[in-house]
């Protein structure tokens with residue numbers, strides 16, 4: 276049984292004797308060694324940190340468990356967030372587990388189906404806002420100034436505290452930090468959290484080195500790369516369709532202190548990585564998650580050399596979150612067949628995959 280993030284990393288978290296040690300089993304996610312993409316990148320070792328294996332299918336659970344524990348400790352009865360989907364699914368689940376009311380604001384028509392289904396199933400009050408994520412976040416920030424509702428977006432420092440535990444796990448698994456850490460960037464809480472985690476573990480003597488932080492935004496939603504907010508962010512990767520990241524400064528610090536970079540990847544590059552991850556590594560993730568691998572492949576193809584290096588890509592959420600995109604990307608790749616042995620045999624023969632006539 277998993278201990279959960281609060282117990283496993285208690286000494287690194289801002290807990291008090293009154294913090295309830297809740298868990299839905301978050302953390303301890305697999306670090307899977309790549310067998311195929313590693314060759315394309317030309318590095319020594321490439322690992323995929325499968326954050327989609329968290330209880331609600333994304334990395335958000337690490338931070339949410341800490342934020343919700345602190346909400347309970349403070350005596351709050353309701354929590355609120357703006358979200359492109361995953362934060363709302365996570366907030367809804369932890370609120371249900373802890374008997375809190377969850378209110379989630381999501382941009383209308385822009386959230387992947389699986390995420391909305393999760394929030395609704397767990398009983399959250401779902402408000403679809405006629406605007407984008409940045410506008411929804413502004414509203415919840417203002418609301419929580421005026422009303423006693425507990426804010427669980429990553430502007431809440433407890434979210435970042437919880438999310439930094441993913442960096443601890445990477446170091447615990449590898450015995451040191453990797454040379455490079457590739458990660459998608461949306462509201463920029465996660466890159467901020469990973470860097471905080473690596474720095475703290477390094478200071479504590481748990482890691483000998485620090486990684487270079489390589490953040491990737493979608494080209495149509497790349498304010499940090501452009502150096503200015505984007506009023507109408509556009510990308511197929513709806514999770515990172517964000518034009519004015521709340522943790523902008525944290526992302527810049529991670530980039531600069533680690534001598535890393537934050538670059539943009541196109542939707543085509545994201546979708547290529549999305550397909551490659553599923554087909555060559557068996558890792559079915561959501562499109563935003565594929566941005567980390569898309570960015571790494573882009574660097575490798577444009578002259579960066581990763582020879583002798585150890586690289587980790589953070590795969591932030593599961594592909595089941597966005598079934599519409601998955602089926603659309605795989606169009607035409609199933610075939611209807613009669614419920615009949617010969618009919619199935621005939622199809623397999625025509626596929627030329629080793630089934631022989633006779």
Ligand code: F0G
Pocket residue numbers: 333335357358359360361362363429459460461462463464465466514515561563564591592
């Ligand atoms: N990947 C996924 C799957 C996400 O859901 C998010 C953010 C990110 C990457 C980017 O992380 O914002 O910390 O830079 N999702 C938020 C949400 C915004 O509301 O679920 P970030």
